[in-house]
Amino acid sequence: MEEKILHTTKRCPFCANEIHLEAIKCQYCNEFLDGRIRVEQFSNVQPIWQLIILSILTCGLYDIYWFYRNWKHFKVHHKLNISPTWRTVGLLIPLVGLVQTHRQLKYIRHLAKEAGIEKSFSPRMILISLMIFDLLSLLPVPYWFLSLFSVWPLTVVQRVLNSYWEKEQHGIPSRTKLSKWEIAIVMMGGIIFILGLIGTFLP
Numbered sequence: 001m002e003e004k005i006l007h008t009t010k011r012c013p014f015c016a017n018e019i020h021l022e023a024i025k026c027q028y029c030n031e032f033l034d035g036r037i038r039v040e041q042f043s044n045v046q047p048i049w050q051l052i053i054l055s056i057l058t059c060g061l062y063d064i065y066w067f068y069r070n071w072k073h074f075k076v077h078h079k080l081n082i083s084p085t086w087r088t089v090g091l092l093i094p095l096v097g098l099v100q101t102h103r104q105l106k107y108i109r110h111l112a113k114e115a116g117i118e119k120s121f122s123p124r125m126i127l128i129s130l131m132i133f134d135l136l137s138l139l140p141v142p143y144w145f146l147s148l149f150s151v152w153p154l155t156v157v158q159r160v161l162n163s164y165w166e167k168e169q170h171g172i173p174s175r176t177k178l179s180k181w182e183i184a185i186v187m188m189g190g191i192i193f194i195l196g197l198i199g200t201f202l203p
């Protein structure tokens, strides 16, 4: 018996990404393909306070996810043929990481400009700030904690991104609450963070 290997994927009618033939929910845009209406739909806007809390409480690890998240949003929204996962892996490689970071920042500024967003930023300055905050993490206790401010340059970019998504996804509500796993991170990170502070500043 010959196996049919053709047509194992289909094109999502909502975002045009290739998905599994039997999929009833698109893995890229989360639309249901069986006619069901998606109950919750949120825009890609991220409140600045969420970004700050998640970044500080994960000691900056969230920043890596932040870049992944942006690539994923761009892939879905602009039907880009990119791998957000591999680009994120690239972030962890010296020099490649800098190039990838700069590339995303430039892309965001380009998108915002094209969309007529007045707010902007200098990708180079953001990159330099991120590098400086990274270096601060090498400082001895308790000065390394200055590196936690690495989220600050990202908030500058997020403000521009938020204006962009508000315009692009007009009418779609933005997520105001943290998701379940984000709450888990905040709680775990909060405990570790407080213990860390106690350990650092108490004799």
Ligand SMILES: [Zn+2]
Pocket: 012, 013, 014, 015, 016, 017, 026, 027, 028, 029, 030, 031
């Ligand atoms: Zn889709």
